[in-house]
Amino acid sequence: MYQYRYETLYTGGGFWMDNASNEHRDIIDRYAAEGWRYAGFVPSRFSGEGGMKEIDLIFEKEV
Secondary structure (H helix, E strand, O other): OEEEEEEEEEOOOOOOOOOOOOHHHHHHHHHHHOOOEEEEEEEEEEOOOOOEEEEEEEEEEEO
């Protein structure tokens, strides 16, 4: 059986995201250090133009 955690990340909502931020990498590294495995992401909020405003990073750990 697996336990899941979700971390919401604000992406800005545009189709052309600024990739200069490494916040997603820092979050994934932090969870990995605690024994969690990155499992993927799900868009959770959209802009009026259809861009992703927020995503949930998904982590799993076997219990």
